[in-house]
Amino acid sequence: MTTQIIPGFCRCCPAACSILATVENGKAIKVTGDPDSPMFKGYTCAKGRALPEMHNDENRLLHCLKNDGNGNFVPIASQTAVAEIAAKLQDIIDRHGPRAVASYWGTGSVSCATGIYMLGAWSQAIKSPMVFTASAIDKPGANIALALHGNWVAGAQSFESSDTWIIVGANPIISRTSSVPSNNPGQEIKNALKRGMQLTVIDPRRTETAKRAQLHLQARAGEDPTLLAGILHILIEEDLCDAAFIRENVQGFDTLKDALASFTPDYVAARCGIAKKDLLKAARTFGNGKRGMVVCATGPSFSTHSNLTFYLALSINTLCGRWARAGDVATYPNALLPAYTPKAQPYAPYSAFGEVALRVNGLRQNASGMPTAALADEILLEGEGQVKALLCVGGNPLQAWPDQARTLAAMKKLDLLVAFDYQMSETARYADYIIAPPLSLEYPGTTQFIESIKYIGVSRGFEGAWAQYSPAAVAPPEGADVMDEREFFFRLAQEMGLQLEWTNFFGAGPHLEAPLEKLPLDMTSLPSTDDLLEIQCRNARIPLAEVKAHPHGLLRSDDVPRVQPRDADCDAFLQLADPLMMAELQQVLNEEHRRSQSNEKFPFTLLCRRDNNFMNSFGQRHRSLSRGRNFNPLGVNSADMEKLGVRDGGMVTVCSRHGEIRAIAEADDSLPPGTVSLSHGFGNAENDGDPREVGSPVTRLIGLDEYDPISGIPRMSALPVAIAAAGT
Ligand SMILES: Nc1nc2c(c(=O)[nH]1)N[C@H]1C(S)=C(S)[C@@H](COP(=O)(O)OP(=O)(O)OC[C@H]3O[C@@H](n4cnc5c(=O)[nH]c(N)nc54)[C@H](O)[C@@H]3O)O[C@H]1N2
Numbered sequence: 001m002t003t004q005i006i007p008g009f010c011r012c013c014p015a016a017c018s019i020l021a022t023v024e025n026g027k028a029i030k031v032t033g034d035p036d037s038p039m040f041k042g043y044t045c046a047k048g049r050a051l052p053e054m055h056n057d058e059n060r061l062l063h064c065l066k067n068d069g070n071g072n073f074v075p076i077a078s079q080t081a082v083a084e085i086a087a088k089l090q091d092i093i094d095r096h097g098p099r100a101v102a103s104y105w106g107t108g109s110v111s112c113a114t115g116i117y118m119l120g121a122w123s124q125a126i127k128s129p130m131v132f133t134a135s136a137i138d139k140p141g142a143n144i145a146l147a148l149h150g151n152w153v154a155g156a157q158s159f160e161s162s163d164t165w166i167i168v169g170a171n172p173i174i175s176r177t178s179s180v181p182s183n184n185p186g187q188e189i190k191n192a193l194k195r196g197m198q199l200t201v202i203d204p205r206r207t208e209t210a211k212r213a214q215l216h217l218q219a220r221a222g223e224d225p226t227l228l229a230g231i232l233h234i235l236i237e238e239d240l241c242d243a244a245f246i247r248e249n250v251q252g253f254d255t256l257k258d259a260l261a262s263f264t265p266d267y268v269a270a271r272c273g274i275a276k277k278d279l280l281k282a283a284r285t286f287g288n289g290k291r292g293m294v295v296c297a298t299g300p301s302f303s304t305h306s307n308l309t310f311y312l313a314l315s316i317n318t319l320c321g322r323w324a325r326a327g328d329v330a331t332y333p334n335a336l337l338p339a340y341t342p343k344a345q346p347y348a349p350y351s352a353f354g355e356v357a358l359r360v361n362g363l364r365q366n367a368s369g370m371p372t373a374a375l376a377d378e379i380l381l382e383g384e385g386q387v388k389a390l391l392c393v394g395g396n397p398l399q400a401w402p403d404q405a406r407t408l409a410a411m412k413k414l415d416l417l418v419a420f421d422y423q424m425s426e427t428a429r430y431a432d433y434i435i436a437p438p439l440s441l442e443y444p445g446t447t448q449f450i451e452s453i454k455y456i457g458v459s460r461g462f463e464g465a466w467a468q469y470s471p472a473a474v475a476p477p478e479g480a481d482v483m484d485e486r487e488f489f490f491r492l493a494q495e496m497g498l499q500l501e502w503t504n505f506f507g508a509g510p511h512l513e514a515p516l517e518k519l520p521l522d523m524t525s526l527p528s529t530d531d532l533l534e535i536q537c538r539n540a541r542i543p544l545a546e547v548k549a550h551p552h553g554l555l556r557s558d559d560v561p562r563v564q565p566r567d568a569d570c571d572a573f574l575q576l577a578d579p580l581m582m583a584e585l586q587q588v589l590n591e592e593h594r595r596s597q598s599n600e601k602f603p604f605t606l607l608c609r610r611d612n613n614f615m616n617s618f619g620q621r622h623r624s625l626s627r628g629r630n631f632n633p634l635g636v637n638s639a640d641m642e643k644l645g646v647r648d649g650g651m652v653t654v655c656s657r658h659g660e661i662r663a664i665a666e667a668d669d670s671l672p673p674g675t676v677s678l679s680h681g682f683g684n685a686e687n688d689g690d691p692r693e694v695g696s697p698v699t700r701l702i703g704l705d706e707y708d709p710i711s712g713i714p715r716m717s718a719l720p721v722a723i724a725a726a727g728t
């Protein structure tokens with residue numbers, strides 16, 4: 001028997017924790033945190049430690065499958081699948097044009113960064129602009145607000161160096177990848193509090209993160225723009241702004257100030273359902289601090305007005321001058337991305353709108369990408385430009401896209417649905433072909449893609465020059481015929497006679513640091529993953545070879561660029577009073593009447609949340625993660641349970657304007673009365689089973705009638721619902 005311990009990193013979520021895989025006779029039997037990783041110091045979560053179970057799962061798809069037309073799947077050789085799919089796609093393109101072919105990359109695609117680039121290159125080669133990602137139903141407001149506000153060339157101030165921090169609607173202790181550094185967020189928060197950081201959390205639920213903060217504003221869901229406008233109002237009234245910074249870098253101050261006039265502390269506190277003294281304390285603590293950011297995550301992103309919420313958060317940071325200053329060490333110094341010069345100066349606002357128009361809802365490409373929430377309608381709406389084929393890579397629309405009924409109709413309507421998944425996901429069931437991929441321990445990867453997440457919003461990714469290379473720890477199981485996305489899209493291009501150009505589209509863009517580069521690939525032979533990683537990292541600030549020489553990861557604390565002073569000729573400003581945002585702020589004021597009317601039909605408010613042991617819709621089938629509890633409970637305050645006459649673990653119906661589901665209620669006093677919460681990623685699209693066995697599909701409760709005019713994201717949290725006991 002041979003046993004090896006192979007260092008690498010986990011690719012189940014963008015935290016990318018360093019791991020040690022124990023491999024016995026070619027099989028992964030154990031994954032633990034890597035104590036020798038200078039960044040993660042042994043930290044992992046249960047999902048990462050379940051990687052062997054995921055790889056060795058008896059239900060894992062080890063062969064590609066073809067739907068025989070009656071819902072039965074028969075194995076098909078991967079090369080044959082590629083050839084058949086190529087012929088079908090070519091036929092669709094010939095008859096309807098390239099726009100009829102869309103792709104969607106979900107969170108599972110992140111494991112295979114070379115695949116994402118190859119899919120990008122293939123989409124460009126067929127000239128289809130219809131490339132959609134999960135980002136547009138995650139935090140689209142982060143990128144849209146940056147476009148309207150402008151960015152800061154040197155980036156955010158680091159968590160590490162800050163003495164104040166405000167988290168709006170994130171729970172990093174469970175989600176691990178938002179709002180504070182991802183390398184053991186619980187420990188990062190603990191260390192920060194020890195250093196004296198004043199942490200404020202704005203969340204309707206008393207989350208694991210809120211419990212650790214000095215101040216928790218348990219505000220009403222959906223009132224984040226009001227609350228942040230209130231904080232801005234106080235900062236201006238009490239002169240807690242950085243006047244010098246504003247003079248040099250900011251436009252629109254007076255317009256913003258006028259627009260905030262009605263957001264007085266009394267008004268805001270009453271409307272948000274918080275104590276006025278707590279609101280004042282939050283604003284004063286932040287304003288009197290020296291460094292630190294306001295950061296927003298999925299809570300406000302899903303609760304309407306998300307662009308505005310993200311915009312107001314940026315405005316608070318700007319009013320207080322909370323951007324990296326000349327002489328600071330760069331917060332997000334590139335490692336495997338190309339070198340750049342961080343400068344203490346604004347990057348002027350740019351258009352939030354892209355060129356490609358959709359046919360539905362007046363939506364178009366925007367700073368967050370294509371509006372994924374509208375893709376089901378693009379598939380359903382007949383006529384020129386209709387999407388006929390969908391390549392769904394590591395995504396699960398039936399458990400993630402809003403309006404499950406509409407998504408289901410769309411999946412059924414497609415002429416061709418290809419799902420890339422290692423398991424029979426709810427969406428894969430409706431596919432014409434399923435491409436079975438190798439899993440992350442079976443092929444190499446680097447942290448470069450994760451590094452690029454810093455471009456989504458202002459305060460994400462690795463703080464520090466950190467990089468790791470993960471070799472293949474094991475080969476795919478014997479007899480498997482799996483194909484990764486890199487190989488699939490290369491072979492698809494070969495079959496279709498296309499020339500692919502490798503493009504470094506991550507790390508390039510209006511406010512990003514590296515110029516866009518294109519590199520034609522030799523189409524006669526399939527490049528290996530390692531070949532492509534070399535191409536991807538060819539301009540890396542820290543050479544890939546050097547990173548590879550550090551199997552536990554390389555943290556170059558000694559080699560971090562300092563922020564340079566602004567250019568003498570810099571004439572860019574940050575914008576506090578974008579007209580679209582000012583109009584939306586006014587709209588928020590006008591909505592108050594509607595919101596405050598008690599809603600007799602739907603008296604409860606439903607919140608989003610994350611499950612500690614599952615990553616969206618995956619992990620549920622692994623016993624070490626589910627521990628026999630294979631559902632998503634509906635959290636309900638115990639006083640509400642009593643009023644409803646529901647016992648802990650009892651069945652309830654949850655009903656919104658759009659649909660009805662059954663769920664298992666569990667007492668949860670981290671929620672205030674009248675507020676319930678349910679994670680997504682569960683439940684069938686048809687033929688509901690027992691919610692105790694399959695969970696409850698929250699996406700069925702979400703409609704598409706109330707959507708953001710730029711990103712198209714609909715209300716997915718702060719959702720009015722009715723709850724009733726359902727007997728068993
Ligand atoms: N109601 C509601 N809706 C939501 C959310 C919410 O909180 N509430 N959250 C939103 C957010 S933030 C997001 S990001 C989206 C997520 O939307 P999606 O990304 O579409 O959904 P996931 O459930 O993450 O799907 C990931 C899929 O990838 C597969 N997979 C896992 N690993 C691999 C791999 O290595 N290779 C391949 N090929 N496949 C793999 C999994 O089996 C799974 O089927 O959902 C959004 N929708």
Ligand SMILES: Nc1nc2c(c(=O)[nH]1)N[C@H]1C(S)=C(S)[C@@H](COP(=O)(O)OP(=O)(O)OC[C@H]3O[C@@H](n4cnc5c(=O)[nH]c(N)nc54)[C@H](O)[C@@H]3O)O[C@H]1N2
Binds near residue numbers: 205222298608610
């Ligand atoms: N364990 C685990 N980790 C994950 C995932 C997972 O499924 N499980 N998913 C991954 C993905 S795809 C993502 S995008 C990230 C998400 O990471 P986060 O954005 O941190 O997601 P949550 O932990 O759900 O935190 C969102 C919080 O917003 C609150 N909230 C809901 N509505 C509102 C509102 O209107 N206003 C305010 N202020 N708060 C509100 C909720 O109560 C919740 O505590 O997590 C990633 N990490």
Ligand code: SF4
Binds near residue numbers: 014016049
């Ligand atoms: S937090 Fe968990 S799932 Fe995410 S990378 Fe780390 S070990 Fe993997």
Ligand SMILES: [Mo]
Binds near residue numbers: 134138
């Ligand atoms: Mo997400």
